[in-house]
Amino acid sequence: xxxxxxxxxxxxxxxxLLKKAQxxxxxxxxxxxxxxxxxxxxVHHADSVGCWKGEFSDEFNKFTRDVDDRKLNANQYAxxxxxxDWGGQRKPWMSGCLESSDxxxxxxxxxxxxxxxWIDAFHSVSxxxxxxxxxxxxxxxxxxxx
Numbered sequence: 001x002x003x004x005x006x007x008x009x010x011x012x013x014x015x016x017l018l019k020k021a022q023x024x025x026x027x028x029x030x031x032x033x034x035x036x037x038x039x040x041x042x043v044h045h046a047d048s049v050g051c052w053k054g055e056f057s058d059e060f061n062k063f064t065r066d067v068d069d070r071k072l073n074a075n076q077y078a079x080x081x082x083x084x085d086w087g088g089q090r091k092p093w094m095s096g097c098l099e100s101s102d103x104x105x106x107x108x109x110x111x112x113x114x115x116x117x118w119i120d121a122f123h124s125v126s127x128x129x130x131x132x133x134x135x136x137x138x139x140x141x142x143x144x145x146x
Contacts, residue, residue: 097139
């Protein structure tokens with residue numbers, strides 16, 4: 001989940017780039033956009049915001065569909081990746097967030113736990129005052145107690 005935070009100047013560049021970005025046809029989502037904004041190594045282009053110079057270890061970017069409940073309870077994951085369900089509205093911020101899904105899990109108890117982790121992290125984000133209206137989701141459980 002939110003493991004890196006861009007500097008204010010990089011965030012402003014990302015905002016400008018996102019405003020002019022063409023919709024990605026097909027799969028890719030935010031990762032496609034971020035790979036473009038932060039190319040690997042020393043590759044630069046006109047839209048580069050920075051470059052990606054490192055790798056994360058296995059505890060980072062764990063796909064939620066592959067999460068082991070025991071490891072989750074033991075805090076053995078540093079970040080989670082809610083991936084999949086490209087054609088549905090099942091990500092934690094979407095209207096179908098409570099449905100069984102590939103982007104979270106098909107196991108009900110673990111799904112609720114993973115959704116709660118995402119929502120707690122989302123609510124910990126503070127945005128500039130002129131953008132605070134963007135901090136909401138379409139998930140009907142956004143304000144539930146997990």
